Amino acid sequence: MKERAKYKIERFLKDSVIHILLIIVSIGCLFPLLWMVSSSLKTQQTIFSDMSIFPKNPMWGNFYLAWTKGGFGMYFLNSMFYTVTVVFGIVIIASLAAFAFSRLKFPGKNILFYMFLAAMMIPLPGSFVPLYVLMTKLHLVNTRIGYILCMINVGLSFSIYLLKIFFDKMPVELEDAARIDGCSRLGIWWNMALPLAKPAIAVIVIFNSLNVWNEYILATLIFSSKNLMPLQRGLMIFQGIHITEYSLLMAGMTITTLPIILVYLIMQRHIIKGITTGVIVG
Amino acid sequence: MDKKFCLFFMLSLFIVFLSVSLVNCGPNAQNKEQVKSIKVWHWMSDREDAFLELAEIYEKETGVKINFELYAPSDAYTQKVRAAAQTNTLPDIFGILGEKRDFASFVKSGYVYDLTEDMDRDLGSWKNKLFAKALAVNEFEQANSSGVKPGIYGVPIDVTNIQMLYNKDLLRGAGVDASRPPKTWKELIEINEKLKAKGMQGLVSGWGEIWMIDCFASNYAFNIMGKDKVLDTIRGKVPYTDPDWIRVFDLFREMRDEGMLASGIVTMVNKTAEQLFANNRAAFAFNGSWCVNVYKGMNPDLNYGVMLPPQASDKYPMTIWGGAGSSFMVNKQSKEVQLAVDFLKWITDAPQQIFLSKETQDLPSNKYSLKDIPMVLSQFANAMDNTTHPNVWGVSESPLVIEAFDKGIQSIIIGEKTPQQLGSEIQAIKEREMKKK
Numbered sequence: 001m002k003e004r005a006k007y008k009i010e011r012f013l014k015d016s017v018i019h020i021l022l023i024i025v026s027i028g029c030l031f032p033l034l035w036m037v038s039s040s041l042k043t044q045q046t047i048f049s050d051m052s053i054f055p056k057n058p059m060w061g062n063f064y065l066a067w068t069k070g071g072f073g074m075y076f077l078n079s080m081f082y083t084v085t086v087v088f089g090i091v092i093i094a095s096l097a098a099f100a101f102s103r104l105k106f107p108g109k110n111i112l113f114y115m116f117l118a119a120m121m122i123p124l125p126g127s128f129v130p131l132y133v134l135m136t137k138l139h140l141v142n143t144r145i146g147y148i149l150c151m152i153n154v155g156l157s158f159s160i161y162l163l164k165i166f167f168d169k170m171p172v173e174l175e176d177a178a179r180i181d182g183c184s185r186l187g188i189w190w191n192m193a194l195p196l197a198k199p200a201i202a203v204i205v206i207f208n209s210l211n212v213w214n215e216y217i218l219a220t221l222i223f224s225s226k227n228l229m230p231l232q233r234g235l236m237i238f239q240g241i242h243i244t245e246y247s248l249l250m251a252g253m254t255i256t257t258l259p260i261i262l263v264y265l266i267m268q269r270h271i272i273k274g275i276t277t278g279v280i281v282g
Numbered sequence: 283m284d285k286k287f288c289l290f291f292m293l294s295l296f297i298v299f300l301s302v303s304l305v306n307c308g309p310n311a312q313n314k315e316q317v318k319s320i321k322v323w324h325w326m327s328d329r330e331d332a333f334l335e336l337a338e339i340y341e342k343e344t345g346v347k348i349n350f351e352l353y354a355p356s357d358a359y360t361q362k363v364r365a366a367a368q369t370n371t372l373p374d375i376f377g378i379l380g381e382k383r384d385f386a387s388f389v390k391s392g393y394v395y396d397l398t399e400d401m402d403r404d405l406g407s408w409k410n411k412l413f414a415k416a417l418a419v420n421e422f423e424q425a426n427s428s429g430v431k432p433g434i435y436g437v438p439i440d441v442t443n444i445q446m447l448y449n450k451d452l453l454r455g456a457g458v459d460a461s462r463p464p465k466t467w468k469e470l471i472e473i474n475e476k477l478k479a480k481g482m483q484g485l486v487s488g489w490g491e492i493w494m495i496d497c498f499a500s501n502y503a504f505n506i507m508g509k510d511k512v513l514d515t516i517r518g519k520v521p522y523t524d525p526d527w528i529r530v531f532d533l534f535r536e537m538r539d540e541g542m543l544a545s546g547i548v549t550m551v552n553k554t555a556e557q558l559f560a561n562n563r564a565a566f567a568f569n570g571s572w573c574v575n576v577y578k579g580m581n582p583d584l585n586y587g588v589m590l591p592p593q594a595s596d597k598y599p600m601t602i603w604g605g606a607g608s609s610f611m612v613n614k615q616s617k618e619v620q621l622a623v624d625f626l627k628w629i630t631d632a633p634q635q636i637f638l639s640k641e642t643q644d645l646p647s648n649k650y651s652l653k654d655i656p657m658v659l660s661q662f663a664n665a666m667d668n669t670t671h672p673n674v675w676g677v678s679e680s681p682l683v684i685e686a687f688d689k690g691i692q693s694i695i696i697g698e699k700t701p702q703q704l705g706s707e708i709q710a711i712k713e714r715e716m717k718k719k
Contacts, residue, residue, distance in 0.1 A: 045579075045582070128361050128365060132366070133365070133368060136371060141371070217357075217361065220358040220361070236327055236352075236355065238327075239354065240327055241328060241608075242573075242575055243575045243576050243579050245579070
């Protein structure tokens with residue numbers, strides 16, 4: 001009895017410590033979001049004087065103002081389009097490339113793969129000027145396709161690396177069985193590799209969606225027409241050189257955050273599965 | 283292959299088709315207009331609406347279309363301008379952000395049109411209506427260290443300077459005549475005594491951003507020893523252990539001992555300092571003219587005035603940092619240089635400058651537009667004759683010396699160093715740097 005009670009106390013203490021730690025981490029993660037939503041409901045004056053999380057007179061109109069003043073309607077559609085096409089492009093190209101790197105034998109395979117890995121080490125700002133020069137020479141500056149191609153290029157290295165590790169772990173017997181059943185290489189990729197790689201694809205989708213959705217600097221470089229800009233351009237309206245319209249900026253940020261939270265919630269189950277099956281660790 | 287596969291490829295084709303069709307919606311596919319137009323790149327998101335309104339007026343008046351293109355924040359803008367320069371795709375008018383040496387490299391590479399002739403035409407009618415101190419920032423003088431051909435290469439569209447602000451209500455509350463802000467250091471200390479007695483905080487400023495300390499100290503260095511001696515110190519002819527420099531450092535010790543400085547001032551960013559002053563929590567602030575816009579947003583009812591930092595000596599006039607706020611340059615490679623110059627002339631005319639100032643709360647670069655702008659802005663602008671800036675001194679201090687200077691003053695404020703100790707420390711670094719040269 002005594003030992004059972006001791007075991008129960010020990011377990012209770014252990015659980016309590018873990019839960020307290022998790023609660024602290026959760027607060028750390030959630031507080032900025034909460035502060036963002038709270039600030040979006042204040043006025044430019046009360047944001048500096050009212051420190052409460054729940055403002056007495058919430059300014060719901062800020063969301064409407066942010067949407068209209070920031071021209072979010074057009075930017076929202078642009079961002080949706082860029083995110084869907086870029087992520088789609090990355091998933092197709094990366095899965096085909098990773099399948100080839102993993103399953104096919106061709107000369108220069110390793111060198112090519114390491115070149116892709118090396119590209120991962122180059123930070124995006126470091127490649128701005130060469131990208132701009134290339135886009136100018138190809139006459140793709142200020143075009144949607146130019147931006148989409150650049151963004152696909154940005155996301156490819158990491159995605160190929162992730163999927164190659166996943167395909168490497170795929171049993172060869174499965175592939176042999178498919179081949180016996182009359183499947184071509186493309187058929188194996190489509191019918192076997194892709195469905196099995198769902199968790200890895202989920203990680204790629206969420207990672208790249210986040211990347212494209214929040215991207216702005218490259219868009220500034222490629223586009224000169226306001227009509228082609230992504231959602232982040234709308235947020236910049238509220239950030240002046242010396243003054244920032246915090247309440248509208250926060251309302252705008254709340255709006256821009258929602259779709260990405262939605263994507264995360266939809267993909268959450270696959271992401272956890274992807275991570276737990278060793279996609280990230282390899 | 284099954285139906286799913288076909289569906290998948292059809293979807294892919296659809297997306298490719300959509301991409302291509304949307305590409306054609308881009309401006310590249312637009313019909314080339316016959317209307318004369320010029321393109322302006324800028325980073326001033328808070329002025330976008332005002333610029334667009336002015337562009338509309340200009341088009342009605344002249345038939346020339348002005349396409350303002352905003353790229354913000356300034357980091358993104360800088361990247362864009364650099365990349366465009368490398369591909370020779372700069373617009374007709376643009377701004378260059380950064381140090382004067384960046385500006386010089388653009389000029390030397392042949393991207394910036396020399397405006398000197400246009401400025402001097404008609405007995406200098408364009409040049410004379412602009413604040414000379416603002417033009418100086420865009421000017422390269424004879425035998426400049428950058429090796430740029432002497433001339434004026436940019437047009438200031440607004441100006442800025444850094445002064446002290448006083449809260450009229452708090453001063454009144456402490457029994458001080460708010461219509462007569464302190465003019466001397468002694469008066470400032472006396473007022474601070476009264477504020478302290480009422481439990482009010484004296485001076486607040488973003489001295490966690492060390493350039494602001496540099497600015498404050500430099501003001502008093504000019505006031506105590508004059509410009510020539512300050513520049514001679516930079517040249518290495520006067521040591522930082524000179525009694526005049528010790529007096530400059532001692533002002534910070536005095537402010538600390540008198541309890542004048544807001545708590546945490548050495549780690550305070552300017553945004554926090556602005557917030558404190560806007561919320562009536564400090565009687566004085568040291569801040570730039572951009573604060574008018576900031577305070578208006580934070581507390582429109584704030585009752586304050588602008589004053590030069592009180593003089594610590596009557597030997598030399600008080601000199602403050604200031605000059606051009608934002609400037610525009612004309613692309614030398616542009617096919618529409620004359621149109622671009624004409625537009626810049628127009629935008630710096632008094633009516634446009636008054637409009638911009640009222641809309642954006644920035645100081646106008648045209649000195650004949652002061653009487654028609656808000657009072658607090660004209661108070662700021664009236665001190666433009668007292669301004670200077672390290673960019674126009676012609677000599678520059680070593681970054682290591684500047685760092686030791688600014689951080690040393692922070693140490694005085696928190697009581698870690700004495701003014702004499704700081705003077706010796708900076709001098710030691712200065713001598714080391716001089717030997718390297």
